[in-house]
Amino acid sequence: MTSIETIHSAESPHVGLFVTCLVDLYRPSVGFATVELLEQAGCRVTVPQAQTCCGQPAFNSGDDHHARQLAIQVLDAFEEFDYVVGPSASCLGTIRCHYPEMFADDAALLPRIEALSAKSHELVSFLVDVLDVETVEAGFDHRVTYHDSCSALRELGIKSQPRKLLASVAGLELDELQGTDICCGFGGTFCVKYPEISGRMAADKINAVEASGADTLLAGDLGCLLNLAGKIRREGKSTRVYHIAEVLANMADGKSIGEGDD
Amino acid sequence: MQPNSRHFQVNAESALREPNLQSALKQLESGFVAGRQRCYDALPEFEALRDRAKEVLDHTLDNLDAYLLEYEARVLESGGLVHWASTPEEAREIVVRICRDAEARSVIRGKSMIGEEIGINDALEANGFEVTETDLGEYILQLAKEPPSHIVAPAIHKTKDEISDLFLEHHRGLGFTQRQTERSALVNEARQVLREKFLAADVGMTGANFLIAETGSNVIVTNEGNGDLSSTLPRVQIVTAAVDKVVPTLEDASLLLRLLGRSATGQEITAYTTFTTGPRRERDADGPGEYHVVLIDNHRSEMLGSELRPMLRCIRCGACMNHCPVYGRIGGHAYGWVYPGPMGSVLTPLMVGLDEAGHLPNACTLNGRCETVCPVKIPLPRLLRSLRSRQHLQRQNSSLARIALSLWSWVALRPRLYQLLTRPAMALLARLGSRSGGFRRMPLASGWTRVRDLPAPQGSTFQARWQQQQRDRK
Numbered sequence: 003m004t005s006i007e008t009i010h011s012a013e014s015p016h017v018g019l020f021v022t023c024l025v026d027l028y029r030p031s032v033g034f035a036t037v038e039l040l041e042q043a044g045c046r047v048t049v050p051q052a053q054t055c056c057g058q059p060a061f062n063s064g065d066d067h068h069a070r071q072l073a074i075q076v077l078d079a080f081e082e083f084d085y086v087v088g089p090s091a092s093c094l095g096t097i098r099c100h101y102p103e104m105f106a107d108d109a110a111l112l113p114r115i116e117a118l119s120a121k122s123h124e125l126v127s128f129l130v131d132v133l134d135v136e137t138v139e140a141g142f143d144h145r146v147t148y149h150d151s152c153s154a155l156r157e158l159g160i161k162s163q164p165r166k167l168l169a170s171v172a173g174l175e176l177d178e179l180q181g182t183d184i185c186c187g188f189g190g191t192f193c194v195k196y197p198e199i200s201g202r203m204a205a206d207k208i209n210a211v212e213a214s215g216a217d218t219l220l221a222g223d224l225g226c227l228l229n230l231a232g233k234i235r236r237e238g239k240s241t242r243v244y245h246i247a248e249v250l251a252n253m254a255d256g257k258s259i260g261e262g263d264d
Numbered sequence: 265m266q267p268n269s270r271h272f273q274v275n276a277e278s279a280l281r282e283p284n285l286q287s288a289l290k291q292l293e294s295g296f297v298a299g300r301q302r303c304y305d306a307l308p309e310f311e312a313l314r315d316r317a318k319e320v321l322d323h324t325l326d327n328l329d330a331y332l333l334e335y336e337a338r339v340l341e342s343g344g345l346v347h348w349a350s351t352p353e354e355a356r357e358i359v360v361r362i363c364r365d366a367e368a369r370s371v372i373r374g375k376s377m378i379g380e381e382i383g384i385n386d387a388l389e390a391n392g393f394e395v396t397e398t399d400l401g402e403y404i405l406q407l408a409k410e411p412p413s414h415i416v417a418p419a420i421h422k423t424k425d426e427i428s429d430l431f432l433e434h435h436r437g438l439g440f441t442q443r444q445t446e447r448s449a450l451v452n453e454a455r456q457v458l459r460e461k462f463l464a465a466d467v468g469m470t471g472a473n474f475l476i477a478e479t480g481s482n483v484i485v486t487n488e489g490n491g492d493l494s495s496t497l498p499r500v501q502i503v504t505a506a507v508d509k510v511v512p513t514l515e516d517a518s519l520l521l522r523l524l525g526r527s528a529t530g531q532e533i534t535a536y537t538t539f540t541t542g543p544r545r546e547r548d549a550d551g552p553g554e555y556h557v558v559l560i561d562n563h564r565s566e567m568l569g570s571e572l573r574p575m576l577r578c579i580r581c582g583a584c585m586n587h588c589p590v591y592g593r594i595g596g597h598a599y600g601w602v603y604p605g606p607m608g609s610v611l612t613p614l615m616v617g618l619d620e621a622g623h624l625p626n627a628c629t630l631n632g633r634c635e636t637v638c639p640v641k642i643p644l645p646r647l648l649r650s651l652r653s654r655q656h657l658q659r660q661n662s663s664l665a666r667i668a669l670s671l672w673s674w675v676a677l678r679p680r681l682y683q684l685l686t687r688p689a690m691a692l693l694a695r696l697g698s699r700s701g702g703f704r705r706m707p708l709a710s711g712w713t714r715v716r717d718l719p720a721p722q723g724s725t726f727q728a729r730w731q732q733q734q735r736d737r738k
Contacts (some may be wrong), residue, residue: 201715220492262701
């Protein structure tokens with residue numbers, strides 16, 4: 003399969019965009035926002051066509067065989083780049099933290115997998131920690147609150163980075179959530195296997211969102227966002243929901259997640 | 265206790281609808297979680313202690329056989345006896361035999377989870393012994409005929425009102441005819457009832473928080489002092505303990521004690537920390553004439569030899585369940601056996617079988633909050649995931665989920681096919697959902713739409729739009 007590249011200078015870092023299956027299928031605008039932010043920060047961005055899913059659903063369901071096959075697919079598609087970046091701590095956390103676990107006993111592949119893991123980053127932490135981005139050119143005239151995804155917080159140690167960039171968005175006021183370290187109830191297959199428990203967790207989270215006084219909810223993982231946007235709709239609440247990349251790239255002018263025409 | 269983990273889903277759903285339980289569980293965050301955090305913030309070396317504790321326990325587990333034998337030798341030297349039990353049945357037989365040989369009539373118990381694990385109360389009662397739990401929480405549950413719902417705060421699910429009723433019902437015959445409603449009055453009433461039991465008991469049973477190899481001592485922590493009375497007043501003492509309770513030295517036990525209270529209840533140290541070694545010596549003022557230790561394996565050797573070995577580091581503080589968002593919504597009974605929450609979701613399948621407890625490793629979002637607060641750094645999400653792998657290999661997971669996920673993986677491994685299928689599917693879904701913005705019902709996704717809407721996708725896919733954009737640029 004061919005790769006289509008955007009034109010940039012040769013010495014700028016060459017980033018392979020791992021767009022993630024949820025963004026690919028559900029919210030392409032997050033993918034475009036990611037490309038925009040990476041290019042603004044001086045990266046050359048390529049989107050390998052041979053990408054689908056990182057394998058996390060298989061891995062978390064105990065299907066180690068398929069998880070490894072999907073990891074190898076990601077390895078083959080992405081190991082040529084300087085960096086692998088994507089708009090999800092959940093998927094990039096899988097690549098960074100769990101791929102090496104999956105191949106711990108595979109002496110032949112492990113060095114390649116470890117090299118891939120080491121250069122794989124979630125978007126916002128990549129901008130702040132690797133590229134030293136301190137501000138973005140964006141405006142968003144809203145009171146927002148930010149939901150930390152569990153994989154961001156605990157697998158990748160991402161907490162200050164999104165707040166740092168949000169602080170530079172003109173007009174944006176951040177109201178912190180109570181219990182920001184508590185899971186929203188998504189949990190991959192958990193949310194469909196145990197809907198009642200998951201639903202209660204999501205309800206508690208959107209109550210906290212409402213209590214924060216914010217009119218907009220942001221997060222860096224589409225899994226959490228679809229869960230929470232779906233619960234907000236079901237409960238008839240009016241909070242709007244966007245991926246943080248859309249706001250940072252000044253591209254949050256379209257319909258929010260789960261928003262209709264009416 | 266008969267396991268009831270098979271019905272986790274139903275148990276959990278009814279727990280979600282119990283208002284008393286829900287209000288009790290709300291206090292976990294403001295009580296235990298906040299308390300632990302205060303202790304954590306006040307102790308600069310907390311993280312260093314966690315690392316050191318992990319090291320000590322890993323070293324102990326690597327040499328478990330040697331430390332157990334050392335412990336046994338010290339107990340024998342101090343005049344006590346050590347009994348080895350591979351199974352709960354063996355452990356029960358040993359305890360019943362000791363009680364029978366001592367011609368005992370009544371047994372008092374300090375709170376111990378291993379006692380629940382081996383089902384000792386039922387066995388003793390079936391053999392004609394009178395058994396009394398002396399930990400207040402356990403005593404309440406004994407009256408209510410309920411199992412504990414938390415390993416540290418066993419009666420956390422009971423309200424004060426329920427306890428008032430229980431005490432009136434059971435203590436009326438003992439002369440307590442007034443229904444007490446004040447906390448202190450309830451505690452006082454229980455204390456008076458239990459005092460008589462302590463004085464009359466022939467056998468005192470306790471668990472062990474730690475067993476110390478270098479001295480042959482047993483350590484228990486309590487906040488009520490009932491452990492001290494259980495181990496000093498009766499003429500026979502029986503300690504039941506799992507084989508993973510042993511630590512090499514007193515120094516190691518003090519290290520772990522610094523973590524235990526802080527992680528469990530947010531206490532720097534519990535009100536009582538009791539070290540007992542052997543039976544009463546000639547010059548001792550009190551203490552039992554006989555001192556027995558029953559060391560119980562119950563599948564722990566299998567864990568030692570598997571990838572689940574880190575679970576044996578557990579010091580039973582309960583921090584994992586206090587911080588677990590699932591436990592925090594459904595409480596302990598839904599898990600259906602002795603150990604609830606994250607640690608229970610690892611232990612229960614190993615002790616009662618994955619067949620019975622297959623839900624437990626799956627009823628977890630893998631959010632990892634438990635691992636970050638575990639004082640001995642047990643990688644609970646990793647262990648739960650590895651139980652899922654066992655289920656997958658043994659084909660014990662639900663067939664529908666299995667087929668759906670295999671199908672997804674099969675498609676995802678074929679990027680061209682993936683794109684071919686997803687483009688029209690997402691376009692269709694977007695068209696159907698664009699006006700309203702989402703779906704209240706969706707065939708094949710009822711698990712999702714039962715409690716929340718499914719937001720509509722934007723239409724087409726990123727890949728399709730990106731490739732189109734690149735072509736347009738050329």
